[in-house]
Amino acid sequence: MYRTVPQLDSVTSLLATWFPQLCTRTQLPETSVQGSPVFALRLRAGRDGDRRGVLFVGGTHARELMNPDALVEFAVDLVVSYLNGTDIVYGGRTWTAEDVKLILESLDLWFIPCSNPDGRTKVLTVDNMWRKNLRDNPGTACDGVDLNRNAAILWGVTEGQTSCSPCTDIYVGSDAFSEPETRNVKHLLDTERIHTFADVHSFSELVLYPWGHAENQTTDPAAQRFTSLPTGTCAPIGIPGYREYITPQDLLRFTTVAQRLVDAIAAVRGSAYTPQTGRTLYATTGTQSDYAYSRHIADPELGKTYGFTIETGPRVGSVEDSFHPPDPTPIKLDAKAGMLALAQESICAFDLIGLQQLNRQTEVDTLRRVRDDVLANTEAGRDWITLVERAELPIASLLFTDDGLADRAATLIERAGKLFEDDQSVVSDEDVDLGRALLTELTERVGAENAQVRTDLKAVGAALEQARRVSIAEVLNQLTNRGPLPK
Numbered sequence: 502m503y504r505t506v507p508q509l510d511s512v513t514s515l516l517a518t519w520f521p522q523l524c525t526r527t528q529l530p531e532t533s534v535q536g537s538p539v540f541a542l543r544l545r546a547g548r549d550g551d552r553r554g555v556l557f558v559g560g561t562h563a564r565e566l567m568n569p570d571a572l573v574e575f576a577v578d579l580v581v582s583y584l585n586g587t588d589i590v591y592g593g594r595t596w597t598a599e600d601v602k603l604i605l606e607s608l609d610l611w612f613i614p615c616s617n618p619d620g621r622t623k624v625l626t627v628d629n630m631w632r633k634n635l636r637d638n639p640g641t642a643c644d645g646v647d648l649n650r651n652a653a654i655l656w657g658v659t660e661g662q663t664s665c666s667p668c669t670d671i672y673v674g675s676d677a678f679s680e681p682e683t684r685n686v687k688h689l690l691d692t693e694r695i696h697t698f699a700d701v702h703s704f705s706e707l708v709l710y711p712w713g714h715a716e717n718q719t720t721d722p723a724a725q726r727f728t729s730l731p732t733g734t735c736a737p738i739g740i741p742g743y744r745e746y747i748t749p750q751d752l753l754r755f756t757t758v759a760q761r762l763v764d765a766i767a768a769v770r771g772s773a774y775t776p777q778t779g780r781t782l783y784a785t786t787g788t789q790s791d792y793a794y795s796r797h798i799a800d801p802e803l804g805k806t807y808g809f810t811i812e813t814g815p816r817v818g819s820v821e822d823s824f825h826p827p828d829p830t831p832i833k834l835d836a837k838a839g840m841l842a843l844a845q846e847s848i849c850a851f852d853l854i855g856l857q858q859l860n861r862q863t864e865v866d867t868l869r870r871v872r873d874d875v876l877a878n879t880e881a882g883r884d885w886i887t888l889v890e891r892a893e894l895p896i897a898s899l900l901f902t903d904d905g906l907a908d909r910a911a912t913l914i915e916r917a918g919k920l921f922e923d924d925q926s927v928v929s930d931e932d933v934d935l936g937r938a939l940l941t942e943l944t945e946r947v948g949a950e951n952a953q954v955r956t957d958l959k960a961v962g963a964a965l966e967q968a969r970r971v972s973i974a975e976v977l978n979q980l981t982n983r984g985p986l987p988k
């Protein structure tokens with residue numbers, strides 16, 4: 502019913518042995534507390550080069566048995582689809598072979614299917630409700646550290662479901678990253694370009710996003726930031742009304758992507774997952790997904806990682822049955838649909854076309870800066886970002902299958918990137934005409950069923966017409982003051 506640790510390891514080993522062109526397995530730098538190896542599997546197809554990574558972690562909490570199985574089965578589904586050119590069908594939701602090809606050829610998909618092998622073995626043999634790793638805590642008869650309280654995000658601040666007592670199930674450990682199992686996860690975040698992170702847990706049918714330790718606020722970036730709080734206090738934050746800052750554009754991305762996961766899962770067989778902040782479930786610190794997202798704030802040199810926690814499966818019957826249902830098959834289908842949707846949402850059309858087709862790093866960076874530093878600062882600007890993120894995937898799919906269109910898009914990205922480098926440059930008639938011609942063709946090609954994208958492309962076309970023979974400073978002024986839809 503549930504795979505043992507050696508059985509999980511043998512799936513990743515066989516994938517890497519049989520399909521080395523797609524699958525690479527590496528042993529992570531540290532063995533578990535009890536000396537078991539911990540493995541990561543990477544799936545990538547197509548050309549070499551830098552790309553966004555998506556990291557899925559399973560088995561952090563030992564008794565949540567379903568997810569390590571779901572992760573390795575998901576990897577097998579992707580490989581089979583790619584090699585045979587077959588669709589992936591999870592209940593009522595289908596991803597075409599082309600969808601899967603786009604994912605594997607534009608992203609690196611990383612899996613740590615079983616991050617806590619000691620705990621899993623204990624659950625499968627002697628204690629089916631064990632949650633932590635098997636750390637021998639000195640000076641106490643109680644073993645184990647909660648691996649989802651051990652990361653360096655407000656570590657040892659005992660907000661909500663977080664404790665400094667080794668005998669609890671939510672024990673933070675002796676220090677941030679005191680445990681080899683959590684250091685292994687950190688290792689991949691440190692060494693790979695992980696754009697999206699998902700720690701897959703059970704149960705509750707939730708898709709969680711930051712923050713876990715406090716309610717979110719989007720208005721005061723200065724006063725309330727976790728970076729200013731003391732850690733290791735073994736006390737709650739203790740500031741009345743403390744709310745953690747998150748940028749409006751990141752909050753928008755988290756809520757948008759979480760909703761898409763929820764929609765994909767619902768399409769499988771009607772399960773109703775809820776998207777919400779971690780804090781809404783209960784307060785926590787030191788979680789892996791909040792840590793993943795917090796890294797770029799604590800150290801601006803680091804790239805941004807969007808961190809999610811997925812809680813798979815409903816509460817049914819006993820708590821034991823909820824952690825390891827007699828038949829986890831339908832829940833695993835839901836989980837795999839959520840993971841596939843998350844991978845899909847991590848594809849960036851700019852990356853795909855700008856970087857992989859033409860290697861236009863500078864222009865892509867310029868356009869990103871316009872998005873993050875200019876558009877993100879006003880409501881109208883954020884509406885434009887939403888539009889682009891909504892239209893991105895269907896358009897990337899089109900460009901991916903048509904080299905002619907992709908070349909034209911790449912040319913436009915290059916032109917736009919150069920224009921936006923200087924506020925005083927002026928958009929030429931040729932820029933506008935090339936852009937509008939491509940938009941018209943894309944509108945025809947996306948098909949009538951994609952009504953929203955057609956509307957979006959029309960809005961972009963109208964904005965482009967407004968930009969004719971206008972300076973970039975004025976274009977930015979227009980975009981930040983007037984969104985794509987009449988209000």
Ligand SMILES: [Zn+2]
Nearest residue numbers: 562565702703
């Ligand atoms: Zn858990």
